[in-house]
Amino acid sequence: MASRSVNKVILLGHLGRDAETRFTPGGVSITRFSVATNRRWKDQQTGDWKEETDWHNVSLWRSENMASYLTKGKQVYVEGRLQTRSYEDKDGQKKYSTEVVADNVILLGGRGEGMGDDAGESVSRPVSAPRSARPSAAAPAEPDIDPGITNDDVPF
8 A cells, every 4th residue: 555645835925026937948838936925923022023934936837828917916825736856056066946836826816906895805816726726606705814914014
């Protein structure tokens, strides 16, 4: 019996730069972008709020039409897997690079986009997702978001 393993990543964050699309020699597109995720906590000793930002490099294959939507500051949902590659730098040193290879990318309302005045209006706008992952016609419930974190807290 083979052992099971899971390599699954889910990110909800903001784009750190505009996406760039390039093509392999065989003509397959690869769109690359970075996503910032924030973690906020209260320091137990001082009582001060602390925040930490992590940056994640993301690659999206065969979706060249997505690049024009993936612009700096936009909020995105990314689902995929981790992939680590190794290479040699110019000095012959072995280096490692880990990135998220995306299966699904959904552009969410952010920085005022897609936000309506009606409380029941959905704030997400799917851009690319397989049929099984697309939201149903009913609006999803609002997620629990820390009211202390605003768009002004995002580092870009």
